[in-house]
Every structure is written in C-alpha cells, then in structure tokens.
Amino acid sequence: METYIEIIMIILIICNLWLLAASRIKQCIYLVAFQGAMLGLLPFFQTGHGILPRTFIIVTGITLIKGFVFPILLTKALKDVKVKAEVEPLVSHSVSMIIGIFALIISLWLDERLQLPLTIESELIIPLSYFTIFVGLFLTVTRKKAITQVLGYITLENGIFAFGVSILSEHPWLVEMGILLDVFVAVFIMGIMVFYIEKEFDHIDADKLAHLRDWKIHKNKLFSWDIYHSEAEEESK
Amino acid sequence: MYIILFFIFLLFVSGILSFFLKKKLRLSSQIGSFGSIITISFLLILSIFNFSRHKDLTLSFSWQMPFGNFAVGIDPLSNFFIIITLFISLLAAFYSVSYMSPELIKKKTGAHWFLFNTLVASMIMVLIARNGLLFLISWEIMSLTPFFLVSLDDNKISARKAAFIYLIAANIGSAFLLLLFILLGGASANLDFSSFKPEISSGILFILALIGFGIKAGFLPFHVWLPEAHPEAPSHISAIMSAVMIKMGIYGILRIITFLGLPQAWWGVTLILIGIISSVGAILFAMAQKDLKRLLAYSSIENIGIIAIGLGIGLLGMSFMYYSVMIIGFLGAFLHIINHSLSKSLLFLNAGAVYHATGTRNMNELGGIIKKMPMTSFLFLIGSLSIIAVPPFNAFISEFMIYYASFQGIINLPKNETIIIIIAVVSLALTGGLSLACFSKAFGITFLGFARSDKSEKAHDPQKTMLYPMIVLAILCLIFGVAAPFIISFPLETIRSTFNLMPELISEEKTQILKPLSLVSVVIISLIALSFLLFFMLKKIRDKRQISETVTWDCGYIAPSATMQYTESSFIEPLMRLFNPILGVKTNFHPITDIFPVKSSFMLKTHDVFKRYFYEPFFNLFSLIFNIFRPIQHGRIHFYLLYIVSTLIILLFWKIR
Numbered sequence: 001m002e003t004y005i006e007i008i009m010i011i012l013i014i015c016n017l018w019l020l021a022a023s024r025i026k027q028c029i030y031l032v033a034f035q036g037a038m039l040g041l042l043p044f045f046q047t048g049h050g051i052l053p054r055t056f057i058i059v060t061g062i063t064l065i066k067g068f069v070f071p072i073l074l075t076k077a078l079k080d081v082k083v084k085a086e087v088e089p090l091v092s093h094s095v096s097m098i099i100g101i102f103a104l105i106i107s108l109w110l111d112e113r114l115q116l117p118l119t120i121e122s123e124l125i126i127p128l129s130y131f132t133i134f135v136g137l138f139l140t141v142t143r144k145k146a147i148t149q150v151l152g153y154i155t156l157e158n159g160i161f162a163f164g165v166s167i168l169s170e171h172p173w174l175v176e177m178g179i180l181l182d183v184f185v186a187v188f189i190m191g192i193m194v195f196y197i198e199k200e201f202d203h204i205d206a207d208k209l210a211h212l213r214d215w216k217i218h219k220n221k222l223f224s225w226d227i228y229h230s231e232a233e234e235e236s237k
Numbered sequence: 238m239y240i241i242l243f244f245i246f247l248l249f250v251s252g253i254l255s256f257f258l259k260k261k262l263r264l265s266s267q268i269g270s271f272g273s274i275i276t277i278s279f280l281l282i283l284s285i286f287n288f289s290r291h292k293d294l295t296l297s298f299s300w301q302m303p304f305g306n307f308a309v310g311i312d313p314l315s316n317f318f319i320i321i322t323l324f325i326s327l328l329a330a331f332y333s334v335s336y337m338s339p340e341l342i343k344k345k346t347g348a349h350w351f352l353f354n355t356l357v358a359s360m361i362m363v364l365i366a367r368n369g370l371l372f373l374i375s376w377e378i379m380s381l382t383p384f385f386l387v388s389l390d391d392n393k394i395s396a397r398k399a400a401f402i403y404l405i406a407a408n409i410g411s412a413f414l415l416l417l418f419i420l421l422g423g424a425s426a427n428l429d430f431s432s433f434k435p436e437i438s439s440g441i442l443f444i445l446a447l448i449g450f451g452i453k454a455g456f457l458p459f460h461v462w463l464p465e466a467h468p469e470a471p472s473h474i475s476a477i478m479s480a481v482m483i484k485m486g487i488y489g490i491l492r493i494i495t496f497l498g499l500p501q502a503w504w505g506v507t508l509i510l511i512g513i514i515s516s517v518g519a520i521l522f523a524m525a526q527k528d529l530k531r532l533l534a535y536s537s538i539e540n541i542g543i544i545a546i547g548l549g550i551g552l553l554g555m556s557f558m559y560y561s562v563m564i565i566g567f568l569g570a571f572l573h574i575i576n577h578s579l580s581k582s583l584l585f586l587n588a589g590a591v592y593h594a595t596g597t598r599n600m601n602e603l604g605g606i607i608k609k610m611p612m613t614s615f616l617f618l619i620g621s622l623s624i625i626a627v628p629p630f631n632a633f634i635s636e637f638m639i640y641y642a643s644f645q646g647i648i649n650l651p652k653n654e655t656i657i658i659i660i661a662v663v664s665l666a667l668t669g670g671l672s673l674a675c676f677s678k679a680f681g682i683t684f685l686g687f688a689r690s691d692k693s694e695k696a697h698d699p700q701k702t703m704l705y706p707m708i709v710l711a712i713l714c715l716i717f718g719v720a721a722p723f724i725i726s727f728p729l730e731t732i733r734s735t736f737n738l739m740p741e742l743i744s745e746e747k748t749q750i751l752k753p754l755s756l757v758s759v760v761i762i763s764l765i766a767l768s769f770l771l772f773f774m775l776k777k778i779r780d781k782r783q784i785s786e787t788v789t790w791d792c793g794y795i796a797p798s799a800t801m802q803y804t805e806s807s808f809i810e811p812l813m814r815l816f817n818p819i820l821g822v823k824t825n826f827h828p829i830t831d832i833f834p835v836k837s838s839f840m841l842k843t844h845d846v847f848k849r850y851f852y853e854p855f856f857n858l859f860s861l862i863f864n865i866f867r868p869i870q871h872g873r874i875h876f877y878l879l880y881i882v883s884t885l886i887i888l889l890f891w892k893i894r
Binding site (some may be wrong): 012090110113138141142 | 872875876878879882885889893
C-alpha cells in the first residue's frame, strides 16, 4: 500500500510545481481539481483502519466536491466574466518555479525539525502538506486576478486536508467536514463576488482595486481639520 | 419596571420597523413618528406617576453577560433626568414630523426615525441602568447615534467633518469611563452599582469621572466637539443633544459622586474652577460666532459651566457639612438643568425654523425676519431673555439660587474656599452681562433691520407642528420663572434621595429658600402686571396718533442699503477688542478716508483658542507619528495577503528555532 501512497505523493508534488508554472486559468482549475481528487483517494490506501463506511462517505464527498463541483463552479465563473485566459502573475513563471523548489526544500527541512508525536503512513505526507500550503499561499499573493486567488485558497485547503489525512486516527472527521464546508461556501461566495467585481469595474484584477482605499497622500498637509474639505474639493474638480 | 422596559423596547422596535420600511416613505415616517410620540408620552406619564409616589423601583436578573446582573432601577435622581429627557424628546418628535418630513429628506426618513428613537431609548437606558456594563453599553449607543444624526446630511463636507470630530471626542470620553468603571468594580469584578466598593482613592475616580463625563457635558477644555456637532445636526437633534444629552454628563458625575462617599473640598473647588472657565470662556467665544446654531452651542457650554458652579458649591457645602450651602447649591444646579433644557431647546428649535425657512444659519445673510416670521421671532426673544436670566423667566430663578448659595458659602465656609466662590460670583455676573450682549446680537442681527440677502426675503412662519412645541416651551419658560416656589420641591426631593438627607432638613431649608423666592415671585408678577398696564396705556395713546412708516435712522445717506446695517462683527467689535488678549481677534478694517465715501468694510475673525493651540498641535503630532504607517495601507490585496503569509511563516520559524 505504501507504494501507492508514495506514487500519489509524487503526483501531487508535480501537480504543485505545475500549478506554479501553469499559464492558463483553465489549466490551473483542472490541476487544482485533480489535486483535490487525488487527495480524496488517499484515505483508501491507508492501512490499519480498513475501509470504514464513514471513510467511504467522506472520500466520495471530497472527491465529488473538489474534483467536480469546484471546477464546474469556477469554469462557469470564468465563462461569465469573460477575462483573458492567462494567469497574469506578479512573479514570472520561472521565478515561481524556483521559489516552489525552495519551498519544497524548506518543507522537507521543516518536517525534520517538527517531529510529530504520531505514526505516519508515509514519510512524504507531512512535507507534501507543508509544500501545498506554501504553494497555496504563494499563489494567493502573486496572482493578479481574483479568480486565481480563489484557486490559491483551494490549494491551501488541499494542503491542510493532506495534513488531516495523515493523522487520520486522531483527527476528528467532523473538523475536516467543517473545513470542507467552509471552503465550499468561500468558493461559492467568491465566485459570486468575482462576478460582481467584474460587473462593477469591468475587470477582476484585484490589483486595480487599490483605488478603493479610503485615504490619499497629502504631501504638504499631514493633518488638518480641513482634511475632508480638501479631498472633497479634489473630487469636485 | 417591566412596563417601562417594555415601552423602551417598543420605542426601539418602532425605530427598527421604520428603518426597514424605508422604501415606503409615508409609512416609514408614520411608524417612526407615531411610535416615538406614543411611547414617549406613555413613558412620560409613567415616570411622572413614579415620581409622585416617592418609591424607588428596582429590577435585577442575571443575563448572558459577565460582570453582574441586568440591573435597572429608578430613583428620584434618574427620574428627574428621565422626565426632562422624555419631555424634550416628545416636543422634538412633534417638531421633526414636519421639520424632517419625508418629502424633504426622502430616503433618509427611515434612518432618521431609527436613529432618533434609538437615541431616546438609549438615553433612558443610561438613566435607569444599575450595572456598569449595561450603563456602558447604553452610553456607547447614546454616543454613537448622534454621529449618524450629525452626518445625516452626509453630502455636506462640514457635516462629515463635524461627525468625525464628535466621534473621536465621544470615544475618548468612553475610554475614561471604561477605566472608571473597572476601578469602581474593583477586585470583585462585579459591576452592579449596588456592589461598588471603591478600593483606590476616591480622588482619582472623581477626576476620571470628571474627564469622562465632562467630555460629554462639554466642560471647556473638552468642549471641541460641541460647537462642531451641534450646528450640523438637524435642529431638533441639536435641541436634544444640547438640552438633554450633554446633561447626561452631569447625571454621570452626580451618580458617581454618590458612590464615592463624602466628597473632599478640592472636588468642589475643581468643579467651580471648571465652571468658571467654561462659562466665561464659552460666552466669549459665543459672542464671536457668525453661525446662529454655533453661537447657541457655545452658549450651551456656558450654561453647563453655570451648572458646574452650582454643583461645585453644593459639593463644597457637602464636604464641610454646611447643609444649607449644599442644598441651595445643588438646588440651583438642578433648576438650571431644567431651565437650560427648556430655553436652549426652544432656541435651537427656533434656529431650526429660521434655517428651514431661509436655508442659511449665517447671521450676516439674515436680518429683517421679524416681519416675515413674527411668531418665531417672538419665541426667539422669549428664549433669549430666558437664557440670559432676565427676571420674569426661568433661568433667573436658578442663577438666583446659585448666587444665593454662593453668598451663603462666602459667609459660612472657611476662608480658603471662599476666595474661589467670590471669583465664581464675579464670573457669574460677567457671564450674565456678556450673554446679554451675545443674545442681543443674535436676536438683533437675525431678526431686526432689513434683509441682508434675498435668502431671508422668502421666509415665513413654520407649520403648526413645528410652532406648537416652541410655544409650549416658551410658556414653560415663563411658568418656571413665575411659579418657582411651587416647583422647587421637585428638585429638592431629588437632592434628598440622592444624598440620603433627612426629610426634616429639606423642609427646613425649603422654608428658608421660600422666603426670598416668594418675594421674587411676587415682584415678578407685579412687574408683569405693571408692564401690561403700561403697554395698554401706550397702545391707547398710540392709537390716537397718526402712524407713518419710514426707514430707520439712515445717517444722512440718500440711498441707504441693507449692507450698510450693523453687521454682527461690527456690533460685537468693542467687546471683542476688550477681550482681545484671550480671544486673539483678527480684524480686517478698511475705513472711510475720503470725504466722499467709497467702498469700506470691516471683518472680524476669532478662533477657538483651545482648538487652535491645544487640540490641533496635539492631533498633528499624532498624525505625524501615525503617518509613518500609512504606506502599509496601500490598498493592494496581494500585499495584505503577503503580510498574513509572512507573519505565519515568521511565527512558524520562531517556534521551531
């Protein structure tokens, strides 16, 4: 059984790296979905417990939601907003790859340092979960569009789920279900929000939302009682 | 007690309903106004009934909050303030039916009634709260609603600015109160009023209360929000804020004093000193104002100062156990609370009527309104007379009581304390004179003469719902002046129960006070009768003569114009020059030099000294420090996420280091 787990691990790591390199949003959506489905399969290969009915239910649920519902929702949102198909990263793909490899090394090192007080099926699961979390965070920070930030968020959750699977026996499934529900709602709302942002601003470029901030730099005047006054004057001009 | 809570709840609910029905303007306005008018009247009847029964009500049950029980109660001190609050709110509600009519404010009808009802409900909750947490929650709601009410007209820059200044001031006040209640609760962590056992020196608590409540009351160093917020709020809200809400500060101070045991002498001295600064300082600033409502706001600070002097003298008497000084001092303060509520709300409602009719509050654009709005002008005159404490009206009685207490104090108290009282007497006299000048300017420039701009040309008396509340207030101003001997038992009962005095002591004092007071009443009534007699005699003489109308004395000009009239600046200029060292007046005078007069002008400008030389530098320093952090808030979501990520990673590495 361990070999199967190892294979899945390798696939997931490649998935993560690919995510960093992927240049099209659709590709990213499929990758994240694939990653989720793979993670959903993971509990099947865990020995020791056998396949309990609840395991079965959860596995199917997760595979369904992550593998099918999310990509459908996201592709629908993508179709609705009609944006460019490119990812538009703030950090170029090659640099992202290099950072990704560093993140992988750091994850392995972290695993060495943080000894968990449990027995784990595969040595690769913990570093993989760190790696996935890092990649998810990295994606949310460096990708321009709101929809790619949603993808980063899902990746982040995938990492947390991988961690959860690895400590299956101690980890209450209820918590896992709660997180899943959280993410589901988040994706749902973000999908709607992305649509509305696009409707309002003609783009879903989260970078351009900066002009919504509620203050402006006053070069000469740091503070005065007339601060609102001068701002409104500018507006009227 | 349950009934009262129920009605407060009903008041709140009607506000919420009105808010949610904001799409249907008429309905929303009807629900809001009827809800508030009906519940407020019921509450008013209940509280008057309670007061006459001489019985304290309390109710306490546990609730899902820490620090004690949900404790409410009504004693005469609460009831005194509740009756004033409800009465003024009721009149303001009537007034706002047409002042804030749905045709005028459109979409904001729902919001207005929601905020209005919440404000009134929270004020009552503040007054009946008997638990520190409940008190603070109610206090906070009461402090927050005016922020939205001031900025109700939110497309005006000045309104937004005023609202923010108000918000900052209110929050600073709340911070002090939080500290105060934590210290009062002490180690037991029980904030029920009945279980307060102050463990640290009561002087510190008194100072905290003085600052925390003083910001709300508007004592002079802490007053900055008041002249900003009051002019910008809708007029009936200014009336409530000025007549009732700032009195909550006074209530708070009184309530805290009851927890602190016997006061020390310096408390009274401090309060008198604050009162002197507030009254004299504020009336000087008031004189220099061009904005009618801003002038009234400063005058509110002045009157709060007078109340503080009364309270201070009362406290001094209390700390030296001179009961006559104490009772008369407090009586003066309590009476002045009532009287100022009546006359100041009358004046604010009046100013609102003027603003409603002309669309401006700047006195230099008004003038000559007395011909267009005779009723309003007459009522404003009554309000002015009563606020400057001229005999037939109410404030005279209360200031008379404060003078009386002062002289009692000077005779009875130890030498050191008498000095401050003598200064208080002098400054009270000065304040009286200056406020006479101030209000004669306000009335003269606004209502007399000729119209200075076409804005006041089209003015007219307001509708009945706006006029009647003002008439009621004006009549009460007169009644409280004339019938003072019958009214003093109301505040006296409050004083008795607040400080747990013997009923015999009170009745003894009462007979002593009644001697001069009834004399005053008799003199007043005979004066009124005499003036009526004179009036009718003159009218008879005048009727016989032929009446011709002409311009006022025109200095020999052939074609006098409205711009040649006295302006408010020129009216007040001699006094301003006298107080120049304090006010820092800037004048801009282009006099006439040639034989043939050409264009000439005179301008006068003052700044609020405290705002200019203390608050502005202070907040400038603040913003200088915090501006360093401004680039962090750049509005890019990615970088915000980066902050979170880097914090997480740093924490992780810090942990496994």
